[in-house]
Amino acid sequence: MKILVVDDEADVQPLFLQRFRKEIREHEFEFDFALSGEDALSYLHDKHSEVVLILSDINMPGMSGLELLSRIRHEYDTPPPMVMMITAYGDEENHRQAMERGANDFLTKPLDFSLLKEKLKTLI
Amino acid sequence: MEIFYFIAAFLLIKRLQKSLKTSFLLYPKWKTMLITASWLVIVIYVVTMIFASNLTSSEDAVKDLVGSALLFGLIYFANKEPDFESQRVYLYANIPLAIVGFVTAIAEFIAPVFASGQENYIALAIIAAFFWIFGRWATTKKQSEELRISAERKAELEVLVQERTLELQKQKDELQDTLQELKTTQAQLIQSEKMASLGELTAGIAHEIQNPLNFVNNFSEVTAELVDEMELELNKGDKEEAIAIASDIKQNLEKIMHHGKRADGIVKGMLQHSRASSNVKEPTDINKLADEYLRLAYHGLRAKDKSFNADLVTHFAEGLPAANMVPQDIGRVLLNLFNNGFYAVKEKQKTAGPDYKPAIEVTTSSKGKSIEIIVKDNGVGIPDEIKEKILQPFFTTKPTGEGTGLGLSLSYDIVVKAHSGKIDVKSKPGEGSEFKINIPV
Numbered sequence: 001m002k003i004l005v006v007d008d009e010a011d012v013q014p015l016f017l018q019r020f021r022k023e024i025r026e027h028e029f030e031f032d033f034a035l036s037g038e039d040a041l042s043y044l045h046d047k048h049s050e051v052v053l054i055l056s057d058i059n060m061p062g063m064s065g066l067e068l069l070s071r072i073r074h075e076y077d078t079p080p081p082m083v084m085m086i087t088a089y090g091d092e093e094n095h096r097q098a099m100e101r102g103a104n105d106f107l108t109k110p111l112d113f114s115l116l117k118e119k120l121k122t123l124i
Numbered sequence: 125m126e127i128f129y130f131i132a133a134f135l136l137i138k139r140l141q142k143s144l145k146t147s148f149l150l151y152p153k154w155k156t157m158l159i160t161a162s163w164l165v166i167v168i169y170v171v172t173m174i175f176a177s178n179l180t181s182s183e184d185a186v187k188d189l190v191g192s193a194l195l196f197g198l199i200y201f202a203n204k205e206p207d208f209e210s211q212r213v214y215l216y217a218n219i220p221l222a223i224v225g226f227v228t229a230i231a232e233f234i235a236p237v238f239a240s241g242q243e244n245y246i247a248l249a250i251i252a253a254f255f256w257i258f259g260r261w262a263t264t265k266k267q268s269e270e271l272r273i274s275a276e277r278k279a280e281l282e283v284l285v286q287e288r289t290l291e292l293q294k295q296k297d298e299l300q301d302t303l304q305e306l307k308t309t310q311a312q313l314i315q316s317e318k319m320a321s322l323g324e325l326t327a328g329i330a331h332e333i334q335n336p337l338n339f340v341n342n343f344s345e346v347t348a349e350l351v352d353e354m355e356l357e358l359n360k361g362d363k364e365e366a367i368a369i370a371s372d373i374k375q376n377l378e379k380i381m382h383h384g385k386r387a388d389g390i391v392k393g394m395l396q397h398s399r400a401s402s403n404v405k406e407p408t409d410i411n412k413l414a415d416e417y418l419r420l421a422y423h424g425l426r427a428k429d430k431s432f433n434a435d436l437v438t439h440f441a442e443g444l445p446a447a448n449m450v451p452q453d454i455g456r457v458l459l460n461l462f463n464n465g466f467y468a469v470k471e472k473q474k475t476a477g478p479d480y481k482p483a484i485e486v487t488t489s490s491k492g493k494s495i496e497i498i499v500k501d502n503g504v505g506i507p508d509e510i511k512e513k514i515l516q517p518f519f520t521t522k523p524t525g526e527g528t529g530l531g532l533s534l535s536y537d538i539v540v541k542a543h544s545g546k547i548d549v550k551s552k553p554g555e556g557s558e559f560k561i562n563i564p565v
Contacts, residue, residue, distance in 0.1 A: 009335060009339075011339055014375065014376070014379070015342050015346065018349075018350065018376070019346050021350075021353070059331070059426060061422065061433075061434070061435065062433070062434075062435045062436075064433045088334050088335065097431075109335075110337075110338040110341055113345075113346075
């Protein structure tokens with residue numbers, strides 16, 4: 001299962017790779033990364049059929065995660081990828097907007113990786 | 125006619141006596157003497173008259189001589205005395221009469237026949253000289269009266285001036301007190317402006333600290349797992365894998381350190397920002413400072429308005445010389461410019477269509493002896509009619525309670541006055557603004 005992680009913090013990448021070390025080695029998951037909403041869209045433009053799940057931060061300079069979510073829901077509906085939103089501000093407003101725009105799930109930072117792992121495993 | 129000398133002498137003595145009457149010191153000193161002198165004049169007159177009438181010749185000459193001598197003597201004596209200095213004019217007014225008497229006496233001695241022929245002229249001269257005294261006396265009196273009036277007026281004016289001076293002094297003191305009060309208030313305002321901008325920053329700071337902290341926590345946790353795994357691999361004898369894990373661990377520890385320092389830097393920056401300015405200039409990396417405050421400003425705003433989003437474009441010149449500046453002060457200037465920029469793009473977003481992309485651009489470059497920082501936004505811009513006012517203290521376009529109106533005026537003080545730099549503003553209403561700051565290296 002291919003997962004695209006969208007976050008403007010570059011260090012998120014080694015973190016995910018290490019956290020999911022075992023799963024990656026056993027080819028349960030495969031991770032790709034984008035540093036911005038714009039990056040993510042151009043990635044999807046080429047490989048949207050491969051991506052099953054998108055994990056996106058909301059607070060990013062430029063295109064926000066919520067905007068990205070809307071664009072994804074608008075442009076890629078066959079088959080629609082799963083989108084989980086992540087934010088540092090675990091507030092109602094962001095949660096409501098994320099759900100309204102069609103997010104499948106909503107996670108707050110700091111990420112609870114074991115919870116995320118469980119959630120991902122039920123998806124496989 | 126000889127009586128005129130004696131009358132003149134008598135009057136002069138009386139005049140001197142009168143002039144001293146107002147003085148408590150001089151009057152007792154001279155009183156007896158002057159009274160005696162006046163009686164003496166009468167006695168001398170009588171004696172002279174009797175003595176002269178018994179003479180066979182030069183009768184008039186003797187009378188004139190005694191009279192003029194008496195007058196001369198009196199003038200000479202009074203002129204020598206400093207106590208009668210104020211009466212000099214009266215004294216000198218008597219001189220013509222004394223001279224007339226003396227000349228007449230000489231003429232009568234030398235040429236009695238000629239003199240007796242000129243009696244009418246002599247009488248006329250004596251009377252003229254006598255009345256000259258009164259003429260002088262009258263004008264002097266008038267003059268002294270005028271002098272007295274002007275002296276009175278002067279005294280009045282002086283009192284007035286003194287009153288006014290006191291009043292002015294009082295006003296000056298009051299103004300000085302007010303000025304002092306204003307200065308204190310200004311200092312308090314500057315401090316509260318700092319605190320207000322810190323308040324705006326809190327959310328940004330929280331976000332900025334939260335992120336590195338998350339990394340520290342996550343990497344620590346994952347590293348602990350890695351250590352377990354490495355142990356496992358070592359037990360299995362897979363040395364290669366163990367070495368790979370070890371290098372990951374090392375990398376993670378570096379990341380932990382990096383993010384720890386990042387949070388540390390943010391906290392330090394925040395403390396620096398809130399501290400009263402130390403005014404100590406130090407070589408500062410302007411790129412780092414600008415980046416730090418840009419993030420703080422952005423996240424601060426984001427925390428308040430979660431729907432807000434803007435492109436942050438940075439063009440940081442590499443290898444910029446470290447410029448000497450008070451970092452927290454220049455940081456405040458940048459923060460202020462960023463906040464203004466964000467405010468401007470937010471305002472524009474309210475009316476612009478969905479295609480509008482708010483953007484803040486920060487550009488640094490070296491301009492030989494100075495460093496240039498340009499903060500550009502594509503917001504509402506500044507209307508021409510208020511362009512002149514934006515650097516004035518307390519001028520703000522924000523609704524009451526949202527802006528102190530001190531941001532740009534303080535920025536101007538910091539850049540221009542404290543750092544000998546420059547602030548230039550370019551703006552097109554509806555298209556955006558550009559603030560250019562130059563700070564000498």
